[in-house]
Amino acid sequence: MPGAGNLTMAQEIDRVALNRRLEFYRDLGIKTLWSGPSAGSASSQPETAAEPPPVALPATETTANALAPQNQRIVPIQVNSPLPPMLPEDDNLERIVQDMGDCTRCRLGRTRQRIVFGSGNPEARLVFVGEGPGADEDEQGLPFVGRAGQLLTQMIDNTAAREGLAIRRPDVYICNVIKCRPPENRTPEADEMEVCGQFLFRQIMVIRPKAIVALGGTAAKALLDLKTGITKARGQWHAWRDIPVMPTYHPSYLLRPYNQNAKRECWEDLKKVLHFVYD
Numbered sequence: 001m002p003g004a005g006n007l008t009m010a011q012e013i014d015r016v017a018l019n020r021r022l023e024f025y026r027d028l029g030i031k032t033l034w035s036g037p038s039a040g041s042a043s044s045q046p047e048t049a050a051e052p053p054p055v056a057l058p059a060t061e062t063t064a065n066a067l068a069p070q071n072q073r074i075v076p077i078q079v080n081s082p083l084p085p086m087l088p089e090d091d092n093l094e095r096i097v098q099d100m101g102d103c104t105r106c107r108l109g110r111t112r113q114r115i116v117f118g119s120g121n122p123e124a125r126l127v128f129v130g131e132g133p134g135a136d137e138d139e140q141g142l143p144f145v146g147r148a149g150q151l152l153t154q155m156i157d158n159t160a161a162r163e164g165l166a167i168r169r170p171d172v173y174i175c176n177v178i179k180c181r182p183p184e185n186r187t188p189e190a191d192e193m194e195v196c197g198q199f200l201f202r203q204i205m206v207i208r209p210k211a212i213v214a215l216g217g218t219a220a221k222a223l224l225d226l227k228t229g230i231t232k233a234r235g236q237w238h239a240w241r242d243i244p245v246m247p248t249y250h251p252s253y254l255l256r257p258y259n260q261n262a263k264r265e266c267w268e269d270l271k272k273v274l275h276f277v278y279d
């Protein structure tokens with residue numbers, strides 16, 4: 001039997017594979033892994049008492065645990081426990097919806113009316129990521145259908161038309177960092193974004209767009225390791241893994257009457273993105 005720090009070749013291979021997987025999750029912004037019936041795949045099973053004792057690995061319990069049913073706790077990662085697949089080989093949007101199920105992984109599951117997964121062309125070359133559903137979206141189960149959504153639709157349709165591009169809103173894909181409406185439209189909490197983030201990241205990996213537009217500071221922070229605010233970050237290309245990301249203002253911010261300059265800047269950002277993606 002090998003002692004601590006003296007691993008067999010097979011254990012060393014396991015360790016390297018596990019570290020690679022944890023790095024992958026960290027890249028995705030996932031610090032906590034969900035272990036429950038709907039995590040990873042529809043057939044995932046809850047942890048059982050028969051599993052080997054945990055080995056210390058980086059993962060934390062979150063306050064979402066307080067709300068999760070007993071068999072759906074967010075647990076520290078355990079060696080040999082079934083990790084959610086890095087990316088199911090045949091992953092697709094329907095499967096992600098299925099895996100989310102009637103999600104109650106965080107507190108927002110108690111107050112939302114509908115999960116707002118995303119809408120648009122599942123093979124879009126351009127994906128827009130907002131913050132989270134508002135009241136209209138919560139009611140209809142669709143992203144960006146309220147006032148901010150109408151402005152976003154106009155921005156996409158009109159900018160493309162003016163630039164001579166035959167692109168309209170249904171040609172792109174639109175989703176949010178979190179899929180359930182926060183009460184009073186408050187900013188999502190870090191643990192809510194963490195738990196929900198895995199679904200956004202799978203969505204992006206499935207669609208594999210040529211570029212992403214991050215609408216507002218929350219989306220920009222969720223996708224990018226930003227040290228600056230949206231005002232500084234907007235207008236320049238960043239990257240999420242190998243996909244170019246353009247942060248810009250959130251349409252709700254542009255709806256405020258004194259933000260004419262921001263509106264102009266946002267239009268410029270969108271022009272840049274549309275030409276990059278569709279020229």
Ligand code: URA
Nearest residue numbers: 130131132133143144
């Ligand atoms: N604001 C968002 O960030 N997302 C929506 O879907 C609607 C408003």
